[in-house]
Every structure is written in C-alpha cells, then in structure tokens.
Amino acid sequence: MEGAETAVLIDCGLSVRRLEQRALELDFPLANLTAIIVTHEHGDHIGGVAALARRYRLPVYMTHGTQVASSFSNERGVEVREISAHEPFSVGALTVRPAPVPHDAKEPCQFVIENGEARLGLLTDIGSETRHIQQHFSDCGALILEFNHDTNMLSDCQYPDSVKLRIAGSHGHFNNKQARDLLSKLLSPRLRHVFAAHISARANSYDLVEAILRTLLQGTDVNWDIAHQDGVTPWVTV
Ligand SMILES: [Zn+2]
Ligand SMILES: [Zn+2]
Incomplete structure (x- = not known):
C-alpha cells in the first residue's frame, strides 16, 4: 500500500528478482518502499522478506511470535521492529492496525491500514x-479477503488427509462460504x-469465486477482482 510519502509491502514469499519483475509491471520502483510488514512465519509470506530487506535496507515489522518462529533474529543486516498484535503503530504517514487471527502460526495477525480518509483491510x-x-x-x-478453498474440491484433491484437515481446521484457511459470509x-x-x-490452486477455482462475488455484489457499488498467484493486480486508488 502506498500513501503520501510512505509505501509498505505486506509479506513477501517471492525472490527479490521475481518481486522486482512484478514491481516493474506496476511501474513501481521498489526503492520507494518504506518498510515491510509481516503477517506470520509461513513461507509464502516470509520466504523472501530477509533478502528483500537487505537488498533495499528496509525495516521489517512483525510480532514477537513471528520473529521467534521464523528465527528472524538470526538474520544479519536486517532491522526488525517488534509490534504488538493488539496495538496500532505508525509507518510514516500510515497507521497500521493489527488484528490477531486464528491461524496455525505462532502469533499471526492481519492488518487494517489507514491514511487519512483511506482504509484498507488485508x-x-x-x-x-x-x-x-x-x-x-x-x-x-x-478489502483483500481470503477465499482459500471450496470444501468439496478440498476433500477431492490430491493433498494428504493431514493437510486437508489442517486447511479446513479452525486455525487453517477460509473456505469460500466463510469468506462469503464475512x-x-x-x-x-x-x-x-x-x-x-x-486462492488455492488445487482446492478452488477462479470460476467458483467469481460466481460468488458476482452474486453477492450485484446491484452494489463494489468493484471486485481476483488476485492471481502468478500475476500482478493493477493499482487501485482507495
Ligand atoms: Zn499461513
Ligand atoms: Zn498463506
């Protein structure tokens, strides 16, 4: 998210090179970033953070639990700023409001980010x-909202049963119905x-998610889009 002179990146599971390619597609120089904020220690969220922070000399905000679980304190040349999952903090012109979430990580949180009038939820x-x-x-x-899986597709897919249980569990991921209800x-x-x-590549389909959003949001002023794993989503002004 970018606001006034402040631009933050939430999570990074990509290599520096792949993120640079995607930033180029959005015409956004990564040198303009102010900080990285991390939601939790799973690889798809933190895997690329240390390298990116070192490359662009960015401070990294995360909870104590995330720091411990990811061994981030052992990363050399990275400045970690510890946050509370319950208290707002400022990054330049942005106010970041964390919310603890039920997910199978040590101290995971998700964020609402504000800048004056604008308010974005992740x-x-x-x-x-x-x-x-x-x-x-x-x-x-x-609002950027998880539509992780369809329950039928999850039970039919090739994942081992232990993974299916994890994903569908109360500390796993939202299914389409949970996302729709919220x-x-x-x-x-x-x-x-x-x-x-x-959106899960194996246990969901873009068509299903699209049908849900189309039905729920028809007749409203809400624009919607689907974030794809393998591409960028265009800039949106909030
Ligand atoms: Zn996770
Ligand atoms: Zn994840």
Missing part, C-alpha cells in the same frame, strides 16, 4: 471468523473494492 490466512475480526475490518474502503457482513456504504486472494 485478511488472509484465517481459519475461522471471530466477533473481533468482524468489528476490526468493518468500514474499510477496500464479506456479506462487511458490506457498507464505504466499501468500494474487494479483492479475493490466497
């Missing part, structure tokens, strides 16, 4: 909805953009 890697989550992510102008509660006059994200 919510992936969440196994079940909580009352706190609903409240925390209300009144966003834009989204229907988060609809507000302020919400203008929704991005379906963290």
Whole structure:
C-alpha cells in the first residue's frame, strides 16, 4: 500500500528478482518502499522478506511470535521492529492496525491500514471468523479477503488427509462460504473494492469465486477482482 510519502509491502514469499519483475509491471520502483510488514512465519509470506530487506535496507515489522518462529533474529543486516498484535503503530504517514487471527502460526495477525480518509483491510490466512475480526475490518474502503478453498474440491484433491484437515481446521484457511459470509457482513456504504486472494490452486477455482462475488455484489457499488498467484493486480486508488 502506498500513501503520501510512505509505501509498505505486506509479506513477501517471492525472490527479490521475481518481486522486482512484478514491481516493474506496476511501474513501481521498489526503492520507494518504506518498510515491510509481516503477517506470520509461513513461507509464502516470509520466504523472501530477509533478502528483500537487505537488498533495499528496509525495516521489517512483525510480532514477537513471528520473529521467534521464523528465527528472524538470526538474520544479519536486517532491522526488525517488534509490534504488538493488539496495538496500532505508525509507518510514516500510515497507521497500521493489527488484528490477531486464528491461524496455525505462532502469533499471526492481519492488518487494517489507514491514511487519512483511506482504509484498507488485508485478511488472509484465517481459519475461522471471530466477533473481533468482524468489528476490526468493518468500514474499510477496500478489502483483500481470503477465499482459500471450496470444501468439496478440498476433500477431492490430491493433498494428504493431514493437510486437508489442517486447511479446513479452525486455525487453517477460509473456505469460500466463510469468506462469503464475512464479506456479506462487511458490506457498507464505504466499501468500494474487494479483492479475493490466497486462492488455492488445487482446492478452488477462479470460476467458483467469481460466481460468488458476482452474486453477492450485484446491484452494489463494489468493484471486485481476483488476485492471481502468478500475476500482478493493477493499482487501485482507495
Ligand atoms: Zn498463506
Ligand atoms: Zn499461513
């Protein structure tokens, strides 16, 4: 997210080279980044963070639990700034409001990021909805929301049973119905953009997610898009 003179990257599972290629497609020089903020220690979120932080000399914000679980304190040449999963913090002109989430990591959190009028919610890697989550992510102008899997496709896919149980568990990932239910509660006059994200390649299909969003959001002013694993999503002004 970019606002005024501040630009932050949430998570990075890509190599520096691949991220540079994608940033180029968006015409955004990574040298303009102010900081990296990490949600939790799973590889698809933190795998590329240390190399990127070193390459561009960026501070990295994360909870104590994420730092311990990822052994990030052993990374040389990276400045880690420890955050509380319960307290807002500032990065330049942006206010970042973390929310703890039920997910099978040590101290995972997701974020609402604000800059004056704009309010963006990022919510992936969440196994079940909580009352706190609903409240925390209300009144966003834009929302990036996990539509991880379809329950039938998950049970039919090639994953081992242990992985299926993990994904479908209360500390795993949102299925399409959970995502739809939460989204229907988060609809507000302020919400203008929704991005379906963290979509499983094996246990979900873009067509299913598209059908859900089309049905739920028809007749509203909400624009929606689907974030693909293998490509960039265009810039959106919130
Ligand atoms: Zn993830
Ligand atoms: Zn995860």
